[in-house]
Amino acid sequence: MNVTAVGQHCPVTYTEHFYLTEDGHGRWTIRHQITDNPAGTILRTAGGFRLKNENARTVGNFASIELALEGLYAVA
Numbered sequence: 001m002n003v004t005a006v007g008q009h010c011p012v013t014y015t016e017h018f019y020l021t022e023d024g025h026g027r028w029t030i031r032h033q034i035t036d037n038p039a040g041t042i043l044r045t046a047g048g049f050r051l052k053n054e055n056a057r058t059v060g061n062f063a064s065i066e067l068a069l070e071g072l073y074a075v076a
Contacts, residue, residue: 018069028065030072042068 018039020028026044031037042065043050051059051068059075062068 017073020065030069040072 018030023029028042030039032039038054040053048061048063049068050061051071053059060071
């Protein structure tokens, strides 16, 4: 995954902040790169990818994992 968003001064790469570990078929755990703390989960569904935050609350459904990470970055 190499998703970037333009910040005020420089591009931000979501993979600089988060990494994924596979947690079963169609499920990934998201962790913070620096602290290694859990940041949420992504679950593949028929409608796309469901993102949940570290408190297991649904943040939203996204068309791709990259967009889900962007959504998590936006609320982090």
